[in-house]
Amino acid sequence: MLEIKNLHVKLEEEEKQILKGVDLTVEAGKVHAIMGPNGSGKSTLSYVLSGRDGYEVTEGSATLEGADLLEMEPEERAAAGIFLAFQYPVEIPGVGNMTFLRTAVNAQRKARGEEELSAADFLKEVRAKAKSLKIDADMLKRPVNVGFSGGEKKRNEILQMAMLEPKMCILDETDSGLDVDAMKLVAEGVNALRDEGRGFLVITHYQRLLDHIKPDVVHIMADGRIVKTGGPDLALEVENNGYADILAEVN
Amino acid sequence: MALPEVKQTATEARLATLTMPDAGCTRAAREDALARVLEMGLPGRRDEYWKYTRPDTLISPEAPRAALFNSDEPLLFGNLDRLKIVFIDGVFSAEDSDDLELEGVSIDRIEDICCKDIHWAKELYGVLEARGQSPVQRPLAALNTAFAADGVAIHVTGKPSKPISLIYRHASETSDAMLHHIIRVESGAEVTILENGPAASRFNKCMEIDIADGGILHHVRAQGRDHERRAATHMFTRLGQESVYKSFTLTVNGILTRNEQVVELTGDDAVAHVAGACVGDGDFHHDDTVFVTHDAVNCESRQVFKKVLRNGATGVFQGKILVKEGAQKTDGYQISQSLLLDDDSQFLAKPELEIYADDVACSHGSTSGAIDETALFYLRSRGVPVKDATNMLTLAFLAEAVDEIEDAALAEAIVNRLEGWLSRHI
Ligand SMILES: Nc1ncnc2c1ncn2[C@@H]1O[C@H](COP(=O)(O)OP(=O)(O)OP(=O)(O)O)[C@@H](O)[C@H]1O
Ligand SMILES: [Mg+2]
DSSP states (O other): OEEEEEEEEEESSSSOEEEEEEEEEEOTTOEEEEEOOTTSSHHHHHHHHHTOTTEEEEEEEEEETTEEGGGSOHHHHHHHTEEEEOSSOOOEEEEEHHHHHHHHHHHHHHHTTOOOOOHHHHHHHHHHHHHHTTOOHHHHHSEETTTOOHHHHHHHHHHHHHHHOOSEEEEESTTTTOOHHHHHHHHHHHHHHOOTTOEEEEEOSOHHHHHHSOOSEEEEEETTEEEEEEOTHHHHHHHHHOSHHHHHHHO | OOOOHHHHHHHHHHHTTOOOOOOGGGHHHHHHHHHHHHHHOSOOTTOGGGSSSOOHHHHSSSOOOOOOOOOOSOOTTTTSOOEEEEEETTEEOTTTSOOSEETTEEEEEGGGTTTTTOHHHHTTTTHHHHHTTSSSOOHHHHHHHHHOOBOEEEEEOSOOSSOEEEEEEOOOTTOEEEEEEEEEEOTTOEEEEEEEEOOSSEEEEEEEEEEOTTOEEEEEEEEOOOTTOEEEEEEEEEEOTTOEEEEEEEEEOOSEEEEEEEEEEOSTTOEEEEEEEEEEESSOEEEEEEEEEEOSTTOEEEEEEEEEEETTOEEEEEEEEEEOTTOTTOEEEEEEEEEESSSSOEEEEEEEEEEOOSSOEEEEEEEEEOOOHHHHHHHHHTTOOHHHHHHHHHHHHHHHHHTTOOOHHHHHHHHHHHHHHHHHHO
């Protein structure tokens, strides 16, 4: 599904190398988790995959089902199936959450040559999905993320993901700021989408989320590289011992 | 005091092209207005109040040419039930207008107010304009009072069932039009006034609005889209106790527009909101000049002006809130913001507060900025194409001004116009 090879990324404006050769393959139907110390480049990787400005790829490649992601505009990547649940969801005053969702869903359908969803069908679907994430009608009407609590913003990201049904879901610290119950809701939202055709890349600092979303593979990222890859046990090891041992072992 | 020579010459040159209509009972008001013009002189480049906008082409003897704008978009307010009053290049067209009969309101042409002996009108024509000449001079409004050849007197005594829609068509590339309207809203009466269209190559419009205690007036205006048209408009509004005035103006295109709003809250508990949204691309200069005077207790005023500018367009905002002695519990709000879609465009703002009462809450703010790149990326990352995402954010930026329109159908018509512009220009 997602194939990242030897990816090197620096900041566009500065001579600062952030990713220093990332190799990572996420197969369809699998959940991969990335853990790693602050500043190691996890969010940068997620931004580069989704097409944010400000980064320059100096070497390597990233493809989704064989298609070169790095050549595409952000909206093309979205239509191709990339979705990023932001670490810091953006507030957009003046744009209603519902309008935003419908525009996004229909824009992607249009880009893929599919028929647009009728207003009635859209409404039905969004209401059902919002309900299962405990997002109330009022939140749907309000401007995108404006005045939402931290946890509400994260749940709103998952609602968008559920509506857009992307092939490759990248979740950047979606668990941070969530209370225990909200974490369960989010995990259920993710699990509901798990199927043979879909890949997940879950960035997290804590084992707790992974108790609910069982990963197939866990990677450790440090200083712009994947330095260790293992099974679910690797996350437990980090939880118990931190990164010191792993990093020492790698160096 | 003698005028500077340049001003004197320019004023005389302009006056030489104008003839005062032989207008019976408004004649005295017109003569007074002419005396004001002679005393003040027409605006000049050195005048402080015209610091950001060059008045040259607004006062030149001849109106500069302006090509007509043809569009296949549906007519604005086209599907709304309204009473249409049509002016073509500033001349009333009975043929294109509806019958001026509507319950709750009487409508007459200014030239008829004398023969019909319409008292309220005689007492209003030129009066609010004259009051509005201090503390700041507005010579183009006085010029209008003196020479306006047409216009209507609208007397609202009830709650007419539909809006009164003033439609200004532009037919000749060299037209130079002046219209003067007066409106009196009686106690407890309520009306919606619509204005739209480019009017003429050069348009000078003055409207005097007197709202009695408890009266309500909604005003929604869309200035025509002809790229080369010029306009200088004045609205003088006086509010009585518990009365309400809500005005919104959309400006799409136009090489030069100066819209002045002079609002005086003279009765307690009155509410006045003036708002504007403008979008300009290239040769576009748009000036909102607003002066709100609080002269009563517990009144509320809001000024909300938003400008979207690109390709060297210029936006100007001069807004003032004056709170007079004794105008306690005043709630005054003023915001002016521009969204600059490139580095060539500019926004010049001069927000002012002058307060002589101690128990008031007044706030003002002015900002200028580009599209929020983070928000743009967020929308695109969800699959919204960059053009649509830019349009969404632009409309969102304008929303606070458009939201001042209370009527949903009118707001929708305005948003459609904005969307049309965005689809042509972004
Ligand atoms: N636009 C930028 N300007 C300057 N530095 C940047 C920029 N983007 C990323 N960086 C730097 O790159 C490094 C990697 O940042 P990134 O946000 O990818 O880390 P992270 O692994 O997601 O960290 P965290 O766990 O704290 O979220 C950090 O040192 C960060 O300061
Ligand atoms: Mg991060």
